[in-house]
């Protein structure tokens with residue numbers, strides 16, 4: 001009998017409900033949960049491919065110390081001893097935890113409790129510092145608490161949705177689909193996208209503002225001024241529910257329209273259109289994400305946006321409000337338990353003596369951190385200079401994701417004692433650790449997560465843990481008990497932790513704190529197992545609320561919201577000649593450092609190597625052609641090597657490089673090595689989207705493409721990038737020919753034996769070299785090298801590993817690197833669910849399929865998860881343009 005489990009997707013903050021089915025043979029399939037209020041059955045490409053990422057390959061299966069397998073008991077004793085001894089000798093601030101918005105709430109709660117309440121230091125910070133800290137700071141300044149007032153439904157009810165620094169179509173795809181569906185059913189609804197790049201999201205936008213990097217504060221200050229000048233301020237709301245309006249308006253009004261144009265890089269006409277739409281529409285939701293948060297002015301951007309909503313009273317009502325989109329599945333839960341170094345559990349404040357006393361009394365703990373701990377960037381600085389001597393990293397990969405990543409790497413290497421808890425054994429960070437603790441992952445662990453709309457959902461296990469992997473909460477509580485805190489960490493299950501967390505949220509609350517889920521303070525195991533998704537608050541007594549601030553009451557002591565006066569830089573920072581702004585972010589089908597999505601061949605078809613998007617005119621200036629390799633460097637000698645992708649969707653003067661590639665997946669593409677550790681002074685969040693770099697074409701002796709059934713053991717090339725493919729791997733390579741030639745290298749790298757038949761072709765004059773390795777009728781490897789970027793169809797070559805090659809003709813086609821007649825080249829994969837390529841879609845459009853539905857009927861593309869629909873639309877539109885010319 002197949003067994004179904006309701007759980008929650010472990011990727012983005014949309015928090016979709018998933019039904020996982022394990023059949024009799026033990027194989028897993030997933031589908032969207034039609035009853036989950038976040039997604040009503042939909043899943044995006046990453047969610048749909050979850051079952052493909054569950055394999056044991058690369059998993060950490062046993063505790064390891066110094067690379068050697070050990071027992072749990074000795075390992076936990078060792079960690080407890082090292083932490084206790086370090087604290088005894090150097091004080092509580094000599095140790096630190098660096099945790100993650102991908103921990104479950106229960107894991108997070110005990111980590112925070114151990115550090116702040118028992119070790120007595122504030123030194124627990126999280127990758128949410130790189131993600132949500134500016135939103136948290138902005139909310140606290142404006143509302144007196146870190147409250148997200150709205151719900152997803154508000155995006156559907158709004159007449160205008162403004163997306164600031166958010167690539168919703170790729171990063172919150174199911175929410176994007178809800179928005180796209182609402183707009184399709186109500187065409188009067190407008191969408192504005194404010195992003196320097198023309199992203200997949202801007203394809204549904206009525207207006208795309210290609211704002212210059214960090215032009216957002218100027219733009220929203222201009223909007224506030226416009227609202228005041230055109231008499232759109234809700235005076236009675238402002239008077240009754242807020243303070244500080246005139247100061248905010250004064251500081252907003254410093255720029256003339258010409259200066260505003262200069263500061264934002266936008267024409268006066270576009271700016272006015274945006275102002276009119278915002279001013280004239282009552283139901284406005286402004287969503288913001290990393291284009292806002294990850295900036296040296298991130299907190300000010302958040303408040304510049306909130307100021308406009310407060311000034312018009314458009315907050316806390318259906319279809320209105322500022323809406324911070326959370327990135328990770330449990331970014332919100334981490335904030336609830338106080339996982340940031342400057343917060344305390346249950347939305348209390350570490351600077352507040354009463355709050356500290358209350359949390360300490362609730363925990364009956366011997367001490368409580370008496371001040372904020374070190375924020376992520378400061379924390380790794382302290383590791384680097386030896387102030388922190390023992391570090392525990394859980395569920396995050398900072399060697400890849402922190403700014404100044406090479407310094408972070410060196411700091412971890414030099415730290416006397418580093419523990420890493422991860423599911424995977426060979427991440428760039430885990431490889432440097434003294435101790436690796438194997439963690440259970442999605443499908444194996446049990447707990448709760450909170451999504452962007454404050455909805456708490458269960459992650460439920462449906463698989464046995466592999467090897468000796470154990471859940472994170474267990475790692476932490478076992479170490480805590482061994483450090484002497486037996487009673488306080490004596491939990492049997494996540495349900496007990498959740499109950500305590502709920503009780504703390506209600507403890508001496510009396511409606512003074514937004515986060516209250518006291519209704520669950522006495523939850524038992526069975527109720528926890530059955531817990532349906534719910535939105536907070538859920539106080540023990542009194543009503544829950546769908547939206548915060550509907551009554552005009554905020555969490556500052558006087559109950560009023562604050563306008564925050566923010567200043568815009570008059571002009572964008574000057575760029576030196578030949579330098580570019582380095583914008584970084586995400587692609588549709590990969591998740592961060594790819595430790596999980598990288599396991600799925602399907603998810604690797606969309607974009608399979610690290611790249612750099614450049615405007616064609618900028619590229620021409622630098623003599624860079626499409627598909628060249630480029631060297632992107634900072635002024636300190638750090639550089640990466642990535643593929644050039646020329647696109648007019650990129651604004652001039654700025655390039656875009658994704659954050660996903662690591663030392664596991666490419667030779668030199670960790671983009672954070674180039675990002676300096678500049679932070680927002682209020683939130684401490686790094687400015688990850690505005691580094692300064694220069695660009696140069698890189699001309700290697702040869703370029704090559706390889707498909708192989710095995711992962712090559714040696715890669716002696718200056719450039720390589722590897723991705724999973726159906727039946728094996730696909731690699732892009734470039735550099736010099738290895739000393740003994742390509743064939744000798746292939747033999748050695750793939751361990752080819754005598755049974756292998758080698759077919760070769762070499763044209764010295766043209767610089768072409770092709771090598772096939774076959775075992776019987778099966779292709780083991782196909783290698784294509786050339787002096788210029790290799791033109792072989794990637795998907796076609798990958799497909800050759802799956803079929804028989806029995807006649808000489810098939811082999812000669814293979815060496816030629818060309819599909820035969822009747823085997824058309826699919827082109828780059830657009831729809832990963834059905835493996836449909838761009839050339840197939842173009843061809844179908846040429847045959848008369850002019851709508852998404854027609855394409856779907858013919859090719860199935862876009863009919864499953866829908867993540868590729870913006871790209872299909874783009875192909876249809878591009879063909880229509882061509883036809884019109």
Ligand SMILES: Nc1nc2c(c(=O)[nH]1)N[C@H]1C(S)=C(S)[C@@H](COP(=O)(O)OP(=O)(O)OC[C@H]3O[C@@H](n4cnc5c(=O)[nH]c(N)nc54)[C@H](O)[C@@H]3O)O[C@H]1N2
Nearest residue numbers: 165166167171213214289290291327328585586588591592
């Ligand atoms: N596919 C996929 N989805 C994900 C993730 C993933 O790894 N992969 N990660 C999740 C996580 S943790 C997060 S935090 C979210 C992030 O979700 P998003 O914030 O939507 O994604 P990003 O690509 O980081 O950046 C968003 C946009 O900010 C723009 N931007 C850069 N500078 C500026 C600026 O100065 N002003 C403005 N207005 N815009 C600017 C960039 O061009 C980019 O398109 O995604 C979540 N979802």
Ligand SMILES: Nc1nc2c(c(=O)[nH]1)N[C@H]1C(S)=C(S)[C@@H](COP(=O)(O)OP(=O)(O)OC[C@H]3O[C@@H](n4cnc5c(=O)[nH]c(N)nc54)[C@H](O)[C@@H]3O)O[C@H]1N2
Nearest residue numbers: 130131395396397401421422423439584585592593595688
């Ligand atoms: N340049 C640049 N840098 C960025 C960003 C950017 O936009 N640009 N975005 C930033 C943002 S918003 C974020 S959120 C970060 C994300 O950056 P990271 O958090 O470093 O990236 P992940 O790959 O998600 O790392 C999660 C790790 O946890 C492991 N893991 C998964 N599940 C579990 C579990 O249940 N338990 C344990 N113990 N381990 C688990 C995974 O294998 C993986 O190694 O990157 C930040 N860095």
Ligand code: SF4
Nearest residue numbers: 009011012016044047
């Ligand atoms: S939108 Fe996609 S990645 Fe995000 S929670 Fe839903 S299925 Fe998962």
Ligand SMILES: [Mo]
Nearest residue numbers: 130131327328
């Ligand atoms: Mo994030």
